[in-house]
Amino acid sequence: xxIIELGEIREExxxxxxxxxxxxxxxxxxxxxxxxxxxxxxxxxxxxPQRTVSIVPAxxxxxxxxxxxGIFVIDPPTPDGDRYLTAYAQPAPTATAVRRRWQTPLVxxxxxxxxRVERGLVLTMAVSAPNRVFQTTAFxxxxxxxxxxxxxxxxxxxxxxxLVTDGREDGAGAVSGVEPDTGRVxxxxxxxxxxxxxxxxxxxxxxxxxxxxxxTGEVQVYDAGTGHLLRSIDTLPGDRSAYQRVQVVDxxxxxxxxxxxxxxxxxxxxxxxxxxxxxxxxxxxLACGGLLCAVPQxxxxxxxxPATGAVRWSEPGQDNLADVRYGRLLMAMPGQxxxxxxxxxxxxxxxxxxxxxxxxxxxxxxxxxxxxxxDGRMVVAELDLVAGQARIVDxxxxxxxxxxxxxxxxxCQRFDGTTALWRLTR
Numbered sequence: 001x002x003i004i005e006l007g008e009i010r011e012e013x014x015x016x017x018x019x020x021x022x023x024x025x026x027x028x029x030x031x032x033x034x035x036x037x038x039x040x041x042x043x044x045x046x047x048x049p050q051r052t053v054s055i056v057p058a059x060x061x062x063x064x065x066x067x068x069x070g071i072f073v074i075d076p077p078t079p080d081g082d083r084y085l086t087a088y089a090q091p092a093p094t095a096t097a098v099r100r101r102w103q104t105p106l107v108x109x110x111x112x113x114x115x116r117v118e119r120g121l122v123l124t125m126a127v128s129a130p131n132r133v134f135q136t137t138a139f140x141x142x143x144x145x146x147x148x149x150x151x152x153x154x155x156x157x158x159x160x161x162x163l164v165t166d167g168r169e170d171g172a173g174a175v176s177g178v179e180p181d182t183g184r185v186x187x188x189x190x191x192x193x194x195x196x197x198x199x200x201x202x203x204x205x206x207x208x209x210x211x212x213x214x215x216t217g218e219v220q221v222y223d224a225g226t227g228h229l230l231r232s233i234d235t236l237p238g239d240r241s242a243y244q245r246v247q248v249v250d251x252x253x254x255x256x257x258x259x260x261x262x263x264x265x266x267x268x269x270x271x272x273x274x275x276x277x278x279x280x281x282x283x284x285x286l287a288c289g290g291l292l293c294a295v296p297q298x299x300x301x302x303x304x305x306p307a308t309g310a311v312r313w314s315e316p317g318q319d320n321l322a323d324v325r326y327g328r329l330l331m332a333m334p335g336q337x338x339x340x341x342x343x344x345x346x347x348x349x350x351x352x353x354x355x356x357x358x359x360x361x362x363x364x365x366x367x368x369x370x371x372x373x374x375d376g377r378m379v380v381a382e383l384d385l386v387a388g389q390a391r392i393v394d395x396x397x398x399x400x401x402x403x404x405x406x407x408x409x410x411x412c413q414r415f416d417g418t419t420a421l422w423r424l425t426r
Contacts, residue, residue: 051394052423054091054098060417066361066404068117068141070101071411071421074124081108085115085124087144090409093423102144110135117141118156119180125153136164138183148183152176155199158208159225163199167191175210177227187227198248199224200268205363209268211253213246219253221268233271235264250287252306263294265309277309289327289343295320301331303346313346322357323367328385330367338369340385350388355381361406368393368405382407394424 058064061076071088083106089099106112110126117123122139136154138147152166152174162180167173171193177186191197192214200209207224214220217236222229235255236242242258252274253266260281265274281297291312292304299318302311315331322338323330328349329341337354341347355369367383369390378399381390393407403412408424 050424052091052096054096054421054423056088056098056411056419056421057086057100058419060413062419063112063402064411064413064419065115066406066409066411067115067122070117071098072115072122073419074106074112074115077108083108085122085139085144087122087141090421091423098421101142104139104144104146107135107137107149116154118154119160119162121147121180123154131168131170133168134166138180147181148178150176150178150183150185154178156206157224158202158204158206161186161225163207163210163224165191165197167196168193175212175222175227177225189222189227196245198246200248200251209248211246211248211268213244213255217242217244219246219255219266219271221253221271231271233266247285249285249292250306252292254285254292256282260297263304263309265306274307275309277304277311279304279311286321286324288321288324288329291343293321293324293329293343301329303343312344315346323385325367325385328388330383330385338383340388352383352388352390355383355390357383358403358405358410361404365406368407368410370399370403380405380410394422396422 056064056071056073058073059075063074065072069090071090073086075084077083084103085106086103087101089101091097106124107126110128112124112126114125115122120141122141124137126135127133128135133151134153135149135151137149139145140147150164152164154162154164157163162178164176164178173191174188175191175197176188179186191212195213198211199207202208210222210224212220218232218234220229220232235244244258245256247254248268251268253268253271255264257264261278263277263279263282266272267274279294279302283295283297285292285294288303292306294302294304296302299320300316301319301321302314304311318334320332321329322332327343329343331339331341333339338352340349340352342349355371358368358370360368369381369383371379373379373395378396379392380394380396381392383390398414398416399412400415401413403410410422413419
């Protein structure tokens, strides 16, 4: 079933609080007023967007996922305990119907957390209580036939295989290379108890190396295509029992040594020491606009030079880093919404106001935020960190929760229990 709706954007007030800007007087102020009047006139002359709404056949207690070019629905268990995965094709821009491709039974045990499309397969990820063991099941994208099943969670590798990581607290885990078509295990490396492997990604987002930190303090770098040990280094020559953490960020290997009062950097290629920075209680580190963003366990942010470890700027307090795009940081301020900062200087570029971020399908998909309008409708906006603005793309009625986005497509559950897919066309 499909419905064509006309947009309601004209009724929505401004999407965000005014941007902080210097005072202007005289001629600059008159110029700004003329520009604002021009934008208002142009906005009034622009036709409202038209949207296509397609109902996805799913029960109110089912879970739907956007993945690849399809919609995948995991049904709740039947009274007999059976569960099913159903694949639907997304309607083309000129079409409206949601067409079912196939349906296949699922393993009865476990809670399903995600559905992805990788290497020509549909991959479901489930976790079983109480030992929290993850399990990946692969299905044929065309027929829905089950191909294979392995413990762990998958990631694509640069060589075309899948890297499946099964990390368990009892020490029985492993990182394995899996052939996508057959599920054959090509190689396997044991994972130490309570260890969390860290991964180096190519620009395409595929794993080419992974790092394990042994309880002895030995850091090991492995090739993700072959499982071969490339190099290692001893980081605990004097103490074999202290707790450490390791993380890969770009081409650096970052170690949080015992005490969590420092951050130690090594070059990933040769494991040569680079620098040591006094950064206390680091939770995690990520790349941000050519720099390193170190997030303390107590909140706030410290931004480091990746070449020297010098602190460029820091922000104490409870603000949280929500996303990084094109040299801009999206910071969540408790009770105040989001603001955009320059990664290099920490300068506040603009305030976007209160939004809730939606999960997006691909890493390069535009950021999408939603908030409730004054009349109960849901305002959907693209959060553009470079332009420093929230562009309203639609205003929807009756949206309950569980939204996912890959503009111009949105998938949400509505208050009446139905699941719908919106495609915005201009």
